[in-house]
Amino acid sequence: PFRVALKQWYQRRVRGSQRDPSLRKSGVGNVFIKNLDKSIDNKSLYDTFSVFGNILSCKVATDERNTSKGYGFVHFETQEAADQAILKVNGMLLNDKKVFVGRFMTRKERMETLGHPATRFTNIYVKNFGEANLSDEEFQGLFEPFGKIVSCVIMKDDTGKSRGFGFVSYETHEAAKAAVENLNGNEIQTCKLYVARAQKKNERQAELREKYEKLKMERLNRYQQGVNLYVKNLDDIIDDGRLHEEFSVYGHITSAKVMTDDKGNTKGFGFVCFSSPDEATKAVTEMNGRIIVSKPLFVALAQRKEERRQHLAAQHAVRTQGMPRG
Numbered sequence: 001p002f003r004v005a006l007k008q009w010y011q012r013r014v015r016g017s018q019r020d021p022s023l024r025k026s027g028v029g030n031v032f033i034k035n036l037d038k039s040i041d042n043k044s045l046y047d048t049f050s051v052f053g054n055i056l057s058c059k060v061a062t063d064e065r066n067t068s069k070g071y072g073f074v075h076f077e078t079q080e081a082a083d084q085a086i087l088k089v090n091g092m093l094l095n096d097k098k099v100f101v102g103r104f105m106t107r108k109e110r111m112e113t114l115g116h117p118a119t120r121f122t123n124i125y126v127k128n129f130g131e132a133n134l135s136d137e138e139f140q141g142l143f144e145p146f147g148k149i150v151s152c153v154i155m156k157d158d159t160g161k162s163r164g165f166g167f168v169s170y171e172t173h174e175a176a177k178a179a180v181e182n183l184n185g186n187e188i189q190t191c192k193l194y195v196a197r198a199q200k201k202n203e204r205q206a207e208l209r210e211k212y213e214k215l216k217m218e219r220l221n222r223y224q225q226g227v228n229l230y231v232k233n234l235d236d237i238i239d240d241g242r243l244h245e246e247f248s249v250y251g252h253i254t255s256a257k258v259m260t261d262d263k264g265n266t267k268g269f270g271f272v273c274f275s276s277p278d279e280a281t282k283a284v285t286e287m288n289g290r291i292i293v294s295k296p297l298f299v300a301l302a303q304r305k306e307e308r309r310q311h312l313a314a315q316h317a318v319r320t321q322g323m324p325r326g
Helices: 001-017 021-027 042-052 080-091 107-114 136-146 173-183 201-225 241-249 277-287 305-320
Strands: 031-035 056-064 070-076 100-103 124-128 147-156 161-169 192-197 228-230 254-260 265-273 298-301
Touching: 031 080, 042 056, 042 070, 042 080, 070 080, 070 124, 080 100, 100 107, 124 173, 136 147, 136 173, 161 173, 173 192, 228 277, 241 265, 241 277, 254 277, 277 298
Parallel strands: none
Antiparallel strands: 031 070, 031 100, 056 070, 124 161, 124 192, 147 161, 228 265, 228 298, 254 265
């Protein structure tokens, strides 16, 4: 019973007996620890820091496999205890690894104090120079005029051939910024360079997700607003330009696209998007059934896949209703 009681007491302490969210969010007494050895768990962290004062919560960050991510948080009851922990433990060796201990900062505070990564970068990503066949020395020579370089590398395949992209790390943000501003878009032996701030993988993924969600919402809005038209039975000679031309008399077109296969051959249908529902409605009224080149067009408001499926199911139900059953 004593062991069970002791374990329950410890778990309550480590998981955080303090449930007042305002105290946690205030940041008072909150400490951030990084560069932790993978063997250090919640209990080890608690044992290390409990000598400085009463701990409200203590946590080592872990991944989905419950493996330490190498950093954690300790929330003390008082700021005085937190300050003592920072003073005594920062720079100390824990399991042969020198740890950093500092005041926990919110994302907003980090941006205000340290600057957003997008505005204080020193690493840059360079691509589109594969055809230029640049040597390592030539590649570095492009970037040396802008400041002191810490590292410069062209990524290569197993045979040692350039993969057409690389990374340059500067000592200062100002040098990296100057390189991006001066070299992005420049032509090197007919290759147009792309030079930009290097992004971490999770940052790139977040950016791509954001772009995808934005496009998704734009497409959804077009359907909901009734401005996107579906056009089929197009003649083979009709391309994007001709489609735009035929419908432009009914209003402002934001996009006109004939769908094609992987060989560039028309699939016989496309989409026209207007800037307003009134323009789109007028185009449907005037263009549906009109012969363009040699075929009568079918023009209707574009529907999402689910809506089309429901519409076709309803049509099928109407056609089969009242039919004699066998």
